[in-house]
Amino acid sequence: MTPPADTDARRIAYGAAFTEGLAQMMDADPNVFVAGEDVGRAGGVFGSFRGLNERFGDMRVVDTPISEQAIVGLGTGAAVSGLRPVVDVMFMDFMLVAMDQIVNQAAKLKYMFGGKATLPMTITTSAGAGLSAAAQHSQSLEAMLCHIPGLKVVMPSNPYDAKGLLISCIRDDNPTVFVKHKRLLGLKGDVPEDLYEIPLGTAQVVRPGDDVTVVTYGRMVHEATSAADALAAEGIECDVIDLRSLQPLDMDTVVQSAQRTSRVAVVHEAVRFGGFGGEIASQIAEEAFDYLDAPIERVGAPFSPVPFSPVLEKEWVPNAEMIGERIRALAAA
């Protein structure tokens, strides 16, 4: 982890970038604290909170009971009382235990109170399949959250974005949900040492191309990019867009690309039916219908819980090969 001489960016892992962003926000703002299961002494089950308890103490890095509802409630109550909580829900699946506090309370307080409450809370969590963790430890539930007015949702695909988006989430005065992908935690990339923000609601073109627009986020950015690399050899150039933030959503970048390529595929790991891809597809249909040369393609997981056995799970999670096949067909349509 030695920084190159001419820049302050070092190659660090996605998980470490998250930790660094959080530590810097805690240094910068005494109102920022963290609470969650095993985040204190243990440093988090994925190591994402390592060293923070030693550094900031028990009052700012709080080991909580196994009580997701109370964890999110603690954040909500502390946020309306002037603190800036970061509360961790270990696996995204466990957010379902806290849904009342997230959906009925945190998301709505400001509006219900006629604007009187401010809720600068960040919920951090880890999603995604690919570890044979089975149906209750592998889900991607972002569509449920994006459906709720009042919440903001980000799903970074790389270390640089993980740090920048986390800082933006913590600085945001609304309840935000920061979703890591478990299989990206070890991914390394360039991350500047300084405190920087990535504005919520800004997508990024990660691979430019003129033939097909591929809209994706989270871990699927990598699968879509390798599919695009393979397709380039066949002369199909994909414009791969990493949404980074789902709510707010940068549709301008998506629509502009769609108007240029006339062909769009939306790719996510979550179950395809009722997934976030449906929202993107319908907005494209509303904004760029006349430009399209083919129906919008949606790639997502099949309509089943995440299976345990690796052979089944492999079939379940979209991968570069499946994505490539669908884009190839789309390009030919």
Added chain:
Amino acid sequence: MDPSPETLLDLHRRMVRIRHFEEAAGRLAEQNRLPGFLHLYVGEEAVAAGVCANLDDDDQISSTHRGHGHLVAKGGDYSGMMAELMGKATGYCGGKGGSMHICDLDLGMLGANGIVGGGVPIAVGAGFANKYRGSDRVSVVFFGDGASNIGAFHEAANMAAALSLPVLFVCENNEYGEFTPRDRTMAITDVVDRAAGYGMPGAIVDGMDVVAVWEAANEAVSRARRGEGPSFIEAKTYRFYNHHGVQTLGMKYRSDDELEQWKQRDPIELFEDRLATAGVLDADGAQAAHDAAEADIEAAIAFAEESPLPDPDNLLVDVYTPAAYSGAIS
């Protein structure tokens, strides 16, 4: 009530079978032959064995992420379990569930659970069904000290008491939830204190003493069968391995000394000494039980290894039950 010699041998056999299954699973995991998470029950055998020896196949239990021991104690089949852990088509869940969702509904084992506390209301529902049908069946929920901090536990405990359901709450207090000690997450020492708040009787038992567990469970199960409502048992116990995986020593959150002290009270060794002293089972007899379990586990591993993988064409099978009203269940 004192356990009969047959009961004592039965308790021994159940514990030994759990131990051998878990040690074998641990070895396979170390060799990377098991996908996914593995939460071993080694050290806590007396709890599942002592409780389940009081149950019949049509009494139900609900379990936790640390669920293999509960299924073995309930009479679970090694082969189906091992195949499930390996993600094979012949596994208990056809490879769809894995270690954390292992179950056997024919034996009333309503599933391990990936969600802490998730099984507690389910056992209460099973208890309701038993009362509804006027049967004398009981349901038992196993849950950890950590799980007693989640809302689902509290709601379910209150409901079981309010509706006077035949449910036994068995808290396996091993002093840790993952990597965090109990005293950082609750202000009481004994989880059983919570029982009083819901109006059900509670008892603390030495979870390393299978007879003590058996006796306490016997009383609570009899009470439930008589229609006198739920009870609560807190078994003080300890897991010999890490929260998941097979590490034992050198863990940051608990000392090697503490582990060694608990291992001095290994529930199987304690019980074997006692059985020998009582003249119920000598060292050779005990060894025979171990050998039998080991032979079974070897056969189960071979079965699992030779078993086919699930057919990817079945990915979407069993998401739903085909809709057809089959009438009242008699």
